[in-house]
Amino acid sequence: xxxxxxxxxxxxSKFYGSRIGCKGVSFDLWPGEVLAIVGExxxxxxxxxxxxxxxxxxxxGSVEYRMRDGNFRDLYHMGEAERRFxxxxxxxxxxxxxxxxxxxxxxxxxxxxxxxxxxxxxxxxKIRETASDWLARVEISTDRIDDQPRAFSGxxxxxxxxxxxxxxxPRLVFxxxxxxxxxxxxxxxxxxxxxxxxNDLGLSAxxxxxxxxxxxxxxxxxxxxxxxxVIEHGLTDRVLDDPREPYTQLLVSSxxxx
Amino acid sequence: MTDLATYNFAYLDEQTKRMIRxxxxxxxxxPGYQVPFASREMPMPYGWGTGGVQVTxxxxxxxxxxKVIDQGADDTTNAVSIRAFFQKVANVAVTTHTxxxxxxxxxxxxxxxxxxxGQILVYQVPIPEPLRFLEPRETExxxxxxxxxxxxxxxxLYEDIAHNxxxxxxxxxxxxVAGRYVMDPSPTPKFDxxxxxxSEALQLFGAGREKRxxxxxxxxxxxxxDFEDYPFEIQKFEQPCALCGAEGVYLDEVVLDDKxxxxxxxxxxxxxxxxxxxxxxxxxLAPSKEAAE
Numbered sequence: 001x002x003x004x005x006x007x008x009x010x011x012x013s014k015f016y017g018s019r020i021g022c023k024g025v026s027f028d029l030w031p032g033e034v035l036a037i038v039g040e041x042x043x044x045x046x047x048x049x050x051x052x053x054x055x056x057x058x059x060x061g062s063v064e065y066r067m068r069d070g071n072f073r074d075l076y077h078m079g080e081a082e083r084r085f086x087x088x089x090x091x092x093x094x095x096x097x098x099x100x101x102x103x104x105x106x107x108x109x110x111x112x113x114x115x116x117x118x119x120x121x122x123x124x125x126k127i128r129e130t131a132s133d134w135l136a137r138v139e140i141s142t143d144r145i146d147d148q149p150r151a152f153s154g155x156x157x158x159x160x161x162x163x164x165x166x167x168x169x170p171r172l173v174f175x176x177x178x179x180x181x182x183x184x185x186x187x188x189x190x191x192x193x194x195x196x197x198x199n200d201l202g203l204s205a206x207x208x209x210x211x212x213x214x215x216x217x218x219x220x221x222x223x224x225x226x227x228x229x230v231i232e233h234g235l236t237d238r239v240l241d242d243p244r245e246p247y248t249q250l251l252v253s254s255x256x257x258x
Numbered sequence: 259m260t261d262l263a264t265y266n267f268a269y270l271d272e273q274t275k276r277m278i279r280x281x282x283x284x285x286x287x288x289p290g291y292q293v294p295f296a297s298r299e300m301p302m303p304y305g306w307g308t309g310g311v312q313v314t315x316x317x318x319x320x321x322x323x324x325k326v327i328d329q330g331a332d333d334t335t336n337a338v339s340i341r342a343f344f345q346k347v348a349n350v351a352v353t354t355h356t357x358x359x360x361x362x363x364x365x366x367x368x369x370x371x372x373x374x375x376g377q378i379l380v381y382q383v384p385i386p387e388p389l390r391f392l393e394p395r396e397t398e399x400x401x402x403x404x405x406x407x408x409x410x411x412x413x414x415l416y417e418d419i420a421h422n423x424x425x426x427x428x429x430x431x432x433x434x435v436a437g438r439y440v441m442d443p444s445p446t447p448k449f450d451x452x453x454x455x456x457s458e459a460l461q462l463f464g465a466g467r468e469k470r471x472x473x474x475x476x477x478x479x480x481x482x483x484d485f486e487d488y489p490f491e492i493q494k495f496e497q498p499c500a501l502c503g504a505e506g507v508y509l510d511e512v513v514l515d516d517k518x519x520x521x522x523x524x525x526x527x528x529x530x531x532x533x534x535x536x537x538x539x540x541x542x543l544a545p546s547k548e549a550a551e
Contacts, residue, residue, distance in 0.1 A: 081405045103413070110416045117416065118409025124419055124485040146420050 004066060006031045006172060006204050007052070012061030014047050020228035021047035025061070027223065027233065031171070034198055034205045036219035036236065038212060038251070044228040045208045046176060052206060053093055053174045054083055065172075088115050092165030096177035098157035101164070102149045108135060108160055109145040115168045134163040138193060155186035159193065166197065175207045179214055191217050212255055216240055224248045268315040269347040274298055278316035278471070282462060285473035290439030291403070292386050297469040307340060307365055308466025310382030314363050317378060317462070318344065323351045325359035330367035330508065330525035337365070354528050366429070368450040370507050370529040373459035375476065381444045383465040386472060388432045388442035408440045411483055419488055428493065434481045435474055443480075449492045449508045454480040499524045500542035502533035 005028035014021035022044035029035055037045045050056035052063055054075050064072040068090065075083065087093070095101040102111055112131040113121075121127050132142040138159040140152075149157050158178065165173060178194065179187040195218055198205055207218055215222050215236060222239050224232040224247070232245045243249045266272065274296075281295035300308040318324065324344050328336035332354040340363060341352050353359050356369040363380040373379060389399045392410045402410070411432050418426045431448035435441045443454060444463060454461060454474060461474040474480060484490035498505045500521040507529065509522040521542050524530035534543070 080401075084405060084407065106413055106417050107420055109420055110413045113416055114409055114413050117412040118407060122412070122484075122486050124416065125487050127416065128420070 004070075005029055006033075006066050008064040008072065009052065010062055010064075012048070012051050012058045012063060014044075014051050014056065014058045020044070022051065022058075022225070022228045025223075025230055027230075029172075029204055029206065031204055032202045033221065034203075034207060034219045036215035036222040037206065037208045037225060038210060038215050038222055039225035040210060040251075043225040045210075045225055047228075048225070049174055049176055049206065049208045053091065054087070055093075068171075088118055089168045090170050090172065092162075092170045092173035094158075094161055094165055094173065094175040094178050096180045098149070098154070098161045101161045102157060104150050105148060107146045107148055108140065108152070111149060111160060111164050112167050115164065119168065130167060134167050135160075137197070138163040139189075153186075155182055155190060158182065158190060162194065162197070166201065166203075169201065171204060173203055173205045175205060175209075177209055177211075178207065179209070179211065187214075194218060212240060212252065224251065265347045267320070267348055268318050268344070269301075270298065270312065270315045274312075275316040278312055281471045282313065282316065282473065285462070285471050286460070286475050288439070289474055289478050290435030290441040290472060292470040292472045294469055295471050297466045300466065301343075302339070304467040305384060306336060307363070307382035309464030309468075309471070310363050310365070310380050310466075311340060311343070311464075312466060313380050313462050313464035313471060314344065314361060315348070317380075318348055318350060318361060320348070320350065322360045323353050323358055325353050325356065325362045325528075326364075327362065327367055327369070327526075327528075328365045329510070330369075331527045333527060355532070356526075356528055366445050366447075367508070367525060368446060368453045370504075370524070370526040372453075373457060375458045377459040379457075379459050379461045381446075381461065381463045383442070383444040383463045383470075384467070385430075386442060386444075386463065386465040386468050386470040388430075388440050403439060406438070408434075408483075411440055412485070415483060415485065415488075419485070425484065425488055425490070431490075432483050434483060436478050437481075440483070441472060441474075441480075447493065447508055448482065448490075451480070451482045451490070452492065456480075495522060497522055498540060499530060499533075500540045502530045502538045502543075503540040504530065504533055504538070 007029040010026045012025045013023045025048055037048060039045050051058040057076060063075045065075055066072050109128055109131040112134050113127040116127050116130060132145050135142050135145060140156055140159055149160055179190055209215055219236045222236045223230050226247050232239060232248045240252055243252050278295055281293045285293045300311055302308060326337040326341040328334040344350055345352055356371040361378045365382045387399055389402060389410060392414055393399050415425050429447050430442050430445045431451055433441055433443055433451060456477050458476055460476050463472045482490040495509045499509055501523050504524055508525045510525045512521050512523055514520055
């Protein structure tokens with residue numbers, strides 16, 4: 001880890017009319033770090049994630065990102081072309097529902113290759129080679145490369161979505177409930193895979209989840225949100241083992257022990 | 259003013275023509291960019307060339323000589339009816355000879371004879387948006403054009419190769435115009451794509467239902483999209499035209515009987531007739547005449 005953060009978030013608030021989406025969120029994210037944002041439904045997790053990933057423009061606040069040249073750029077003052085370019089090269093976004101993040105009517109290979117073609121790769125053989133390499137890395141059999149994601153199971157689709165995002169070697173990946181809607185054994189495999197990839201590639205990630213187990217397994221640090229405010233923020237193990245806020249204590253004690 | 263029962267010259271009223279001309283000028287200024295325009299109802303159904311007819315009506319003058327082709331032929335329904343339409347509403351001279359025409363309205367072919375400076379080729383376009391079947395949202399496709407995000411176009415070509423072993427798209431093959439906009443050249447066979455490149459003639463595209471006009475000015479680069487290891491190539495025919503013996507032209511297949519008999523003839527009828535007048539003869543010229551009668 002270097003001593004300059006990758007992402008500097010200061011005072012990000014989003015209001016929907018008079019209602020609060022999220023309010024006064026500030027934090028830094030360092031390279032290679034995984035931050036989990038947890039909280040109940042409606043606590044503003046996804047709003048915050050969308051603000052950070054510029055899918056939504058916040059009412060106030062700023063988010064600065066350290067570009068590959070080492071300079072910080074304010075994301076909301078970037079041109080749209082540059083921002084979209086950043087989003088499909090240096091960033092990834094893994095949706096909760098893979099249908100939102102995949103092109104369901106084109107083959108798995110093309111799904112993975114799309115980003116490569118978007119940044120100007122024009123060699124079919126190489127694109128295909130990279131695509132099959134990535135399919136193997138996310139444990140999808142390479143003979144499925146010409147199948148459409150429609151023919152894939154939920155877990156496979158999610159893994160395909162991850163491959164599609166990581167193919168350009170992004171430095172920052174946003175994940176919105178990456179394991180939502182998957183059964184527990186598939187969840188476990190996916191988490192294992194994501195953890196491995198994050199370690200191997202040195203990715204930074206911001207993971208939104210309501211599942212504390214996901215946060216425990218993936219993240220180094222976590223933020224607990226309630227009613228649009230960050231109420232607790234710290235190292236994952238500290239927050240989960242020694243929660244200070246009453247709400248966090250409630251959240252931690254709500255986990256079913258089997 | 260005395261005869262109220264006649265049409266304005268070239269059917270459209272002057273304000274409409276002015277509006278369409280403005281769109282055309284803008285389209286020429288930004289090669290390949292789709293300019294929205296207030297397409298009018300025309301006395302023919304959508305899909306019959308309402309866009310092309312409006313473009314032609316806006317640029318035609320009393321001195322112009324009009325040629326209309328439909329899939330290369332001068333004598334098919336669409337070509338005949340549009341030609342008759344302009345004879346009636348503009349009283350212009352018409353021709354079937356490519357070299358004599360000043361305006362050629364076309365449905366899906368570019369004449370075999372090289373077009374010259376001063377000629378205008380007007381295309382009838384059904385779906386102007388090359389990204390349409392990849393991205394259904396109009397707001398998104400416009401943004402993609404604006405930001406030059408054309409990766410998706412190659413996704414389509416990738417899919418073709420993955421499933422068929424080659425780029426199987428044979429018509430409406432996407433091109434990049436002047437190094438900037440990706441454009442759908444209307445459903446012309448990809449055989450004609452190279453003819454658009456650095457063409458001496460002005461090329462105008464009108465889509466009536468979709469209300470878009472776009473253009474390729476003379477001497478503009480038009481490059482067909484492809485992959486480095488799967489380069490763009492045009493259709494090749496194994497035999498020459500059965501009537502005029504022409505090679506290196508686009509041929510139509512004509513089924514002759516129900517026993518597998520078939521012939522390949524020039525899709526461009528004017529080109530074929532001219533060659534026959536000059537004494538060229540294909541393999542089936544003599545017998546096919548008897549068979550036709």
